[in-house]
Amino acid sequence: MARLEQVITNIVDIFLQYADDDGKKHQLNKEELKKVLEKEIQSPELKNQISADDIGEAMEMLDKNHDGEVNFREFCRCVSVLAKCYYNKKTGKGGKRGKGKEEDED
Ligand SMILES: [Ca+2]
Ligand SMILES: [Ca+2]
Numbered sequence: 001m002a003r004l005e006q007v008i009t010n011i012v013d014i015f016l017q018y019a020d021d022d023g024k025k026h027q028l029n030k031e032e033l034k035k036v037l038e039k040e041i042q043s044p045e046l047k048n049q050i051s052a053d054d055i056g057e058a059m060e061m062l063d064k065n066h067d068g069e070v071n072f073r074e075f076c077r078c079v080s081v082l083a084k085c086y087y088n089k090k091t092g093k094g095g096k097r098g099k100g101k102e103e104d105e106d
Contacts, residue, residue: 014040015075027069030059041082049085050078 001009016026018036023029028036037052051057062070062078070078088094 011076011079012072015072019070019072019075024069027071028075029069030055033059033062033070045089046082046085049082 014036015028018032019026019028021032021035023032034055037047037050037055037058041047041052047053051061059068059070062074064074064077065071084094
């Protein structure tokens with residue numbers, strides 16, 4: 001499979017694997033979110049981006065529609081925040097400001 005296709009299928013597969021584990025299907029509750037962040041993200045730098053050490057805080061940040069769970073759309077936003085963090089690190093852009101916020105101005 002092409003690399004980008006692998007990324008896409010991985011994102012969907014990872015989400016569904018954890019989201020369908022318990023409670024509502026296709027929704028990550030707090031426990032499920034905790035497992036994803038524990039098992040699928042290792043780098044402390046990335047964990048910090050989404051406050052992964054404090055599951056309540058991470059949930060609050062990711063749960064944009066405030067229904068107490070993380071749906072696929074919210075999960076994608078999370079992946080995109082992490083990708084941006086890695087991109088900024090690699091290109092030396094961004095710096096410390098704008099923690100997880102969606103600012104694109106330079
Ligand atoms: Ca669930
Ligand atoms: Ca939600």
